[in-house]
Amino acid sequence: MTATSAPANTPDTAPGPAPGAAAARRTAVLAPLTGLAVVLLTAVLGVLAQAPPAARGTDAPAGEFSAARAAGYLTGIARAPHPVGSTEHTRVREYLVRTARELGAEVTVQSGEAVQPEMGSPFASATVHNVVARLPGRDGPAAPGGALLLVAHYDSVPTGPGAADNGAAVASLLETLRALKASGGVRHDVVVLFSDGEELGALGAELFVREHGLDAFGAVLNWEARGSGGPLMMFETGEGNLPLVDAFAGANPRPVANSLAYEVYRRLPNDSDFTVFRREGVAGLNSAFIDGFHDYHARSDTVARLDRDSMQHHGDTMLAMVRSLDGAGPDRMRGDNGVYFDLFARVLVRYPVVWALPLAGITLAALAGLLAWGMRRSVLRPGRVLGAAGTVCGALVAAGAVVHGLWTLTLALAPGLAALPLAEPYDGGWFVA
Known part of the structure; x- marks a missing residue:
């Protein structure tokens, strides 16, 4: 008779979780959540980038820009449409002359015939009246080629009072003159051109260049609007732009700029006063806010519709740019061409264009x-x-x-x-x- 032994107890050999399975499950959960968090963060930063700095009231220090004070000038400018040749246009010009003189500027009115058929305006010629305000510097005029020219046109279209286009820039320049004077003035003369006839094809800019030339100026800073709000965006430059882009980055609390924007803009049928200056080869920047497009050239372009925060952004940048470039000399206003772009209106990345390839x-x-x-x-x-x-x-x-x-x-x-x-x-x- 054959004996059989009882089966020995054997450990449970059922397969367990594969190595790394838990980590894979965690990754499967965390990856989409991380992606979603990145998307939400990017969206929030994008929204914040569209918000200009908050407007400051009349209690802001005398040497700083205040949108509330600038709005006081604006109400004297944008009461009604003031196209070239109108009675209201004359009133605005006289207001600018009187106010700029009260702010300590030496003011002249340049009048003459101007013709500018290249811009496609149906009214390519007119008699225009530029208001030229010079804020004397402590050390007198800058060396040849080192002066700073700030430009904003004061005429409006017939269809609207022009509070944003371009009363906001004109009023901001007046407030900038006041802040500069209140803080001790400037080292070298600063020239402000309140140009006329821009809406007819940059006629005032053409007259100024023809009669005065640009040899005295190291840079031209033009200020515009194509809407009633939003952040100030620098969208066009002259040649040798990198030093001015550096100055813009340092002066602007929320720099919004992209060199691609100019490549798009110059292919569009758009012109401004800066077109005239750029054709002359001068270094410079052209800046504007562009949100609220349907107030542009419309009867709704009123003081009430204008975003005061946008005007604060205008003025903060104007004032800081003047202080940065005052006495800089032509070498600090022109250099290499640059590639630049902002990161959510907080940092302006820039580098020479030769680095691009x-x-x-x-x-x-x-x-x-x-x-x-x-x-x-x-x-x-x-x-x-x-x-x-x-x-x-x-x-x-x-x-x-x-x-x-x-x-x-x-x-x-x-x-x-x-x-x-x-x-x-x-x-x-x-x-x-």
């Missing part, structure tokens, strides 16, 4: 290296990478097609929208999907 090459090389590394480790698969890239490109094309289709449908339902300026509707937020 090497930086692009380094970026492409880094991307290629990252792709190669990922494929060798089987983290990235060529098919999936190409698929993701195709998805992104396809989404962009599809979004453009959908928007175009929806706008076409909107025009079919409301044909009157096609007659609006730039085919852009009022209360455009309702059309944002």
Whole structure:
């Protein structure tokens, strides 16, 4: 008879969780949450970037810019439309002459005929009257080529009182003159040109350049508006812009600028007084706020509609730029051309344009290296990478097609929208999907 032994007890060998499974689950949860947090943070920073600094009241220190004080000048300017040749236009000019003199400036009125057919205006010639205000410096005029010229046009279109375009800049320049005088003045003469006839094709700027020339000036700073609010954006420069971009970054509490904007702007059928100065080869910057577009050249361009915060941004930048460049000399106003962009209106990144190609090459090389590394480790698969890239490109094309289709449908339902300026509707937020 054969004996059999009882089966020995054996440990449970059922498979447990695979190594790293818990970490993978955590990654699966944390990755989308991290992505969502980054998107939300970016959105918040983007919204904050669109907010100009808060307007300051009349209790601001005498040597600092106050939008409330500037608004007092603005009410004397933008009471009614004041196009070239109108009675209101004469009143505004006389107000500017009187006020600038009261603020300590030496004021002259330059009158003459100007013709500017290149800008496509139906009224390419007129008699214009520039108001030229010189704030004397403690050390007298700057060396040849080192003076600073600040420009804002004081005429408006016939259809609106021009509180933003361009009363805000004119009033801000008056407040800047007052703040400079109250804080001890300037080292060298500063010239403010309240130009005339800009709305007819920069006629006043053409007259000033023709009769005075620009040899005395190291830089021209032009101030504009194409809306009733938003942050001040520097959107155009002259040649050799990097020193002035550096000054703009240091002077502006919330710098908003992008060199790509000028590449877009110069391909559009838009001109300003700065066009005349840029054609003469002078160094300079052109800045404006552009939100609230439908108040532009409209009867709603009133003092009540103007965002005081935007005027504060105008004035803070004007005043700081003058103080930064006063006595700087021409070498600090012109240099290399630069590439620049802001990070959420808090930091202005800039570098010489000659760095652009090497930086692009380094970026492409880094991307290629990252792709190669990922494929060798089987983290990235060529098919999936190409698929993701195709998805992104396809989404962009599809979004453009959908928007175009929806706008076409909107025009079919409301044909009157096609007659609006730039085919852009009022209360455009309702059309944002």
